[in-house]
Amino acid sequence: MATFRTVLFYAFAPVADPAAVRLWQRELAGRWNLTGRVIVAPHGINATLGGRVEDLKQYVKGTRQYPGFERLDVKWAAGTGEDFPRLSVKVRPELVAFGAPDAVRLGPDGIEGGGTRLDADGLDALVAERGGDVVMLDGRNAYEARIGRFRGAFVPDVTTSRDFLGEIEAGRWDHLKDRAVVTYCTGGVRCEVLSVLLKDRGFAEVYQMDGGIVRYVEARGASGLWDGSLYVFDGRGHVEAAGARSLGTCERCGASTARFENCADAGCRTERLVCEDCAAGTAEERCPTCVGERPTAWGAREDVGGR
Ligand SMILES: [Zn+2]
Ligand SMILES: [Zn+2]
Known part of the structure; x- marks a missing residue:
C-alpha cells in the first residue's frame, strides 16, 4: 500500500525568471502526481504539497537542483493522498502577501535583517531567563489562534497577512517595542518577513521561531509552551500534539x-x-x-x- 505524506517548505533565494520557474515546478510536481500549492516569487519559493512519499522525495530532490533552493528545510507530516483538491502553481510578487515586497533583502544565506532564530531549546531558555519580558507574537491570521497558540501569546487582530503592516504602522503594537518579541507562525516563512518588518520599524529585540510551530511541537509535543491544536491549510484542518486539547x-x-x-x-x-x-x-x-x-x-x- 502506498504511504502518503504532506510536505511544507520554503526558501528565500533570488528567482530571476519566476514565470519559467513556475512552468518547471508545474511540470515537476505534475510528473510526480502531487497536489497542493506552490508559490513562486522573485524572492523564492513556498510550497505545501501532498502525495506518495517516494514521489515527494523525487520532487524535493528535483527542486533542490535550483540554485538557492538546495537549502530547503522540508517539514514532513502525515498525509492521506487527498489532502489537497488539486495542484496550483502560481507566481506572486511576494511569498507571503504582506504588501511589502521591498522589505525582503536577499543575501547569500537567504533573507537578511530578520529576527534571531530560536529553536525549541532556545525559546524555552529565553522564556526561563526573561519570563514576562518575552512576548510571543502570533504571525498567523487571528482565527488560527482560536484553536491553539503559545501560552500568553499576543494575537494581532488580522484577517489576512495584508493587515499586519497596517496594525504595526497604526502603532497598535508600540507597547511591545522594548520587550523581547518572538514571532511565530506555522512553518516559519511568515516570520522571516514579519521579523524584518518589526526590526525595520524600531522593535528593539526581535526573535523568530525557526521552523515555526511545526518544529516546536515536533520537539516538545504537548509538554512545552504550546497549547492546543495547530491549524493547517490542507484537508486535515488541524493537527494535535500528542495529549493536547484544542483551545x-x-x-x-x-x-x-x-x-x-x-x-x-x-x-x-x-x-x-x-x-x-x-x-x-x-x-x-x-x-x-x-x-x-x-x-x-x-x-x-x-x-x-x-x-
Ligand atoms: Zn459570514
Ligand atoms: Zn457544537
Whole structure:
C-alpha cells in the first residue's frame, strides 16, 4: 500500500525568471502526481504539497537542483493522498502577501535583517531567563489562534497577512517595542518577513521561531509552551500534539472543537468554529458576523490577544 505524506517548505533565494520557474515546478510536481500549492516569487519559493512519499522525495530532490533552493528545510507530516483538491502553481510578487515586497533583502544565506532564530531549546531558555519580558507574537491570521497558540501569546487582530503592516504602522503594537518579541507562525516563512518588518520599524529585540510551530511541537509535543491544536491549510484542518486539547470551542454549543467551516455566504471570509455535532445545523447558514450578531465564542477573542 502506498504511504502518503504532506510536505511544507520554503526558501528565500533570488528567482530571476519566476514565470519559467513556475512552468518547471508545474511540470515537476505534475510528473510526480502531487497536489497542493506552490508559490513562486522573485524572492523564492513556498510550497505545501501532498502525495506518495517516494514521489515527494523525487520532487524535493528535483527542486533542490535550483540554485538557492538546495537549502530547503522540508517539514514532513502525515498525509492521506487527498489532502489537497488539486495542484496550483502560481507566481506572486511576494511569498507571503504582506504588501511589502521591498522589505525582503536577499543575501547569500537567504533573507537578511530578520529576527534571531530560536529553536525549541532556545525559546524555552529565553522564556526561563526573561519570563514576562518575552512576548510571543502570533504571525498567523487571528482565527488560527482560536484553536491553539503559545501560552500568553499576543494575537494581532488580522484577517489576512495584508493587515499586519497596517496594525504595526497604526502603532497598535508600540507597547511591545522594548520587550523581547518572538514571532511565530506555522512553518516559519511568515516570520522571516514579519521579523524584518518589526526590526525595520524600531522593535528593539526581535526573535523568530525557526521552523515555526511545526518544529516546536515536533520537539516538545504537548509538554512545552504550546497549547492546543495547530491549524493547517490542507484537508486535515488541524493537527494535535500528542495529549493536547484544542483551545477552540463550538460557537453553537460551547463544546471543545478544532473544526473550522466556511460561512455559507461565499463572499464572507469568516471561518466558523463549529463542532461535528452542530455541523448539520450550520451548513446552509450565514455566520453571525454576516447577519450582524456578535457570536458568543468571539467574545473570547479579546482574551486571546492578552488585550
Ligand atoms: Zn457544537
Ligand atoms: Zn459570514
